[in-house]
Amino acid sequence: MTTGTVATEGVRLVYRRFSAFHRFNHYLVMTSFFGLVLTGLPLKFKDSYFSQQLMNAIGGVEAAGFIHRTSAVLNILYFVLEAGYMAWYVAARKGPIFSDDSIVPGKKDWQDMKGMFRWFFGRGPKPALNRFTYWEKFDYWALFAGTVLIGGSGLMMWFPEATTRILPGVTLNVALVIHSNEAFLATGVIFIFVHFFSAHGRPESFPADQVIFSGYLPVEHYVHERPLEYENRLKDGTLDQVVTLAPSPQRRRMFGWITAAVTVFAFLAATYTFLLIIWPLVF
Amino acid sequence: MAGGARNSVSGLAKEFTFLMRWAFSAFVLYLAALMLVAVPALAQTQTTVPETSLTDRCLTCHRQEYLGRLQVDEQQKDLYVDPAAYKDSAHGLLPCNACHTGFSHDPHQMVTNAEFFAETAGEACRNCHDDQFEMYKQSYHGTLTRDIASDGVEAPECVDCHGTHAIQEVATLEYRQSIQDVCGTCHGGRESTFLDTYHGKAITLGREAAATCVDCHGAHSILPISNPQSTLSRANILSTCQQCHPQASQGFTTFLVHITPTSPKAPVIVFLVAVFYLVLIIAVFSFGGIHTLLYIYRGIKDGLYFGKGGH
Numbered sequence: 001m002t003t004g005t006v007a008t009e010g011v012r013l014v015y016r017r018f019s020a021f022h023r024f025n026h027y028l029v030m031t032s033f034f035g036l037v038l039t040g041l042p043l044k045f046k047d048s049y050f051s052q053q054l055m056n057a058i059g060g061v062e063a064a065g066f067i068h069r070t071s072a073v074l075n076i077l078y079f080v081l082e083a084g085y086m087a088w089y090v091a092a093r094k095g096p097i098f099s100d101d102s103i104v105p106g107k108k109d110w111q112d113m114k115g116m117f118r119w120f121f122g123r124g125p126k127p128a129l130n131r132f133t134y135w136e137k138f139d140y141w142a143l144f145a146g147t148v149l150i151g152g153s154g155l156m157m158w159f160p161e162a163t164t165r166i167l168p169g170v171t172l173n174v175a176l177v178i179h180s181n182e183a184f185l186a187t188g189v190i191f192i193f194v195h196f197f198s199a200h201g202r203p204e205s206f207p208a209d210q211v212i213f214s215g216y217l218p219v220e221h222y223v224h225e226r227p228l229e230y231e232n233r234l235k236d237g238t239l240d241q242v243v244t245l246a247p248s249p250q251r252r253r254m255f256g257w258i259t260a261a262v263t264v265f266a267f268l269a270a271t272y273t274f275l276l277i278i279w280p281l282v283f
Numbered sequence: 284m285a286g287g288a289r290n291s292v293s294g295l296a297k298e299f300t301f302l303m304r305w306a307f308s309a310f311v312l313y314l315a316a317l318m319l320v321a322v323p324a325l326a327q328t329q330t331t332v333p334e335t336s337l338t339d340r341c342l343t344c345h346r347q348e349y350l351g352r353l354q355v356d357e358q359q360k361d362l363y364v365d366p367a368a369y370k371d372s373a374h375g376l377l378p379c380n381a382c383h384t385g386f387s388h389d390p391h392q393m394v395t396n397a398e399f400f401a402e403t404a405g406e407a408c409r410n411c412h413d414d415q416f417e418m419y420k421q422s423y424h425g426t427l428t429r430d431i432a433s434d435g436v437e438a439p440e441c442v443d444c445h446g447t448h449a450i451q452e453v454a455t456l457e458y459r460q461s462i463q464d465v466c467g468t469c470h471g472g473r474e475s476t477f478l479d480t481y482h483g484k485a486i487t488l489g490r491e492a493a494a495t496c497v498d499c500h501g502a503h504s505i506l507p508i509s510n511p512q513s514t515l516s517r518a519n520i521l522s523t524c525q526q527c528h529p530q531a532s533q534g535f536t537t538f539l540v541h542i543t544p545t546s547p548k549a550p551v552i553v554f555l556v557a558v559f560y561l562v563l564i565i566a567v568f569s570f571g572g573i574h575t576l577l578y579i580y581r582g583i584k585d586g587l588y589f590g591k592g593g594h
Contacts, residue, residue, distance in 0.1 A: 122584075170537065176480070185560070194575075
């Protein structure tokens with residue numbers, strides 16, 4: 001503390017990374033995605049033991065279809081909100097679009113990735129990461145683009161009669177291939193290969209990173225995790241925009257419980273996905 | 284004379300009493316005889332021991348799995364009948380000779396020529412299901428013969444699609460779920476492409492209303508698509524789709540059920556999209572997997588997970 005006064009015992013400073021809007025959007029996409037994967041995977045892997053068990057447990061194919069469509073509507077709502085936010089961000093010039101600080105991929109991401117691989121093999125230090133890392137950008141844009149593809153093809157199959165009034169029937173063949181494969185890709189990326197690892201499996205986040213639920217992370221972590229953003233803000237004098245007092249202990253505890261609950265659910269969902277896919281290959 | 288008259292009156296009374304006693308005794312004897320004959324007869328009608336049914340008599344031998352097979356000309360006839368499966372079947376209450384019309388002897392003579400079976404096959408079903416049999420006779424299947432040499436194929440008969448002793452109601456989920464395998468016996472490969480469509484996935488997972496082969500192609504009156512009378516001919520396909528999709532238009536009918544997206548025979552757009560995704564999924568999962576494993580390796584090696592931490 002530069003003022004020279006002794007910091008009061010218990011005062012905690014946090015870095016506010018996500019606004020209430022972004023956290024809400026994550027809740028929305030998270031719950032709807034779980035609902036979609038739960039009821040969609042059994043169709044792709046229809047011969048798996050777990051597919052039949054799941055269908056029986058939730059009350060049959062019709063019930064699964066209802067859950068799938070309800071979740072789809074929520075998922076589309078996420079997309080509309082996020083796209084609206086993007087349009088507003090650009091139109092109102094809320095912030096930089098192509099700087100290192102933004103979510104748009106740039107040259108630095110390529111350098112960061114090479115730097116990370118050097119670090120993996122012990123041939124260099126861990127690169128100084130900015131506000132959004134390259135894997136976070138991949139996650140964000142893959143989901144955004146994936147929602148267009150899965151949502152679009154899904155709507156075509158939801159309303160096949162209306163679709164084929166305008167387009168030829170082979171459109172539905174293409175829609176099924178896109179929907180099925182893109183959804184499988186998204187499930188793998190989110191549940192196994194990229195997102196869950198980034199949120200739970202990295203040494204920096206293990207066993208769970210609660211920043212998307214609470215919106216903040218302790219400044220000590222921030223300084224180490226996003227050193228470049230910290231340095232830039234220190235230089236520009238904009239650190240006070242993002243550093244605030246920590247929420248009350250009750251709120252901190254609440255976010256802890258939410259994170260724990262989601263972590264358990266995420267673990268179960270990943271296990272379900274893994275078993276469902278592996279089962280027919282083994283038995 | 285009055286006394287004599289009194290005597291004669293009393294004599295008559297004695298005579299009458301004697302007659303009455305005799306008649307009473309005879310009546311009792313008659314009743315006893317009646318009971319001796321009638322009661323056992325009555326008792327018998329009330330507690331009849333159930334007559335052994337014909338089915339049970341046949342199954343005495345045919346429930347034995349070691350009965351094996353019988354060579355009938357070219358064919359192997361399995362002589363074993365699973366009693367539980369038969370009694371649970373749609374025909375479970377019928378006696379054997381309702382279908383096996385030639386077998387009234389008990390025990391029967393061995394039948395070792397195929398002509399006998401050829402005569403009774405279909406004809407037996409026809410006794411109850413004449414409408415279906417007539418439709419079948421008009422269908423493509425019905426015009427074929429059992430002679431492979433002349434047609435190149437062997438005509439399916441009732442039992443080839445419906446089964447024999449374990450025959451099921453066609454409206455049950457179990458039977459509907461087996462239809463593509465029944466058709467696939469001869470039309471191999473078509474069942475797997477069907478199963479990859481939403482209809483196939485839904486019926487597999489238990490949605491009874493999902494369309495199977497027969498809902499589009501027809502059942503007893505099935506004809507090749509090239510035949511104008513076919514349910515899937517150019518003229519009829521729309522009304523066939525509209526049975527379940529009332530809003531369907533002509534464009535709807537051009538959806539392709541029997542294609543394998545990753546086969547070059549599929550429409551080029553479907554093939555290209557399918558191959559693109561195959562490559563993309565392999566690339567993304569491989570890269571993501573390697574990146575993840577290396578990250579974990581570095582994290583463990585540098586002791587970042589527990590203790591000093593990377594924060």
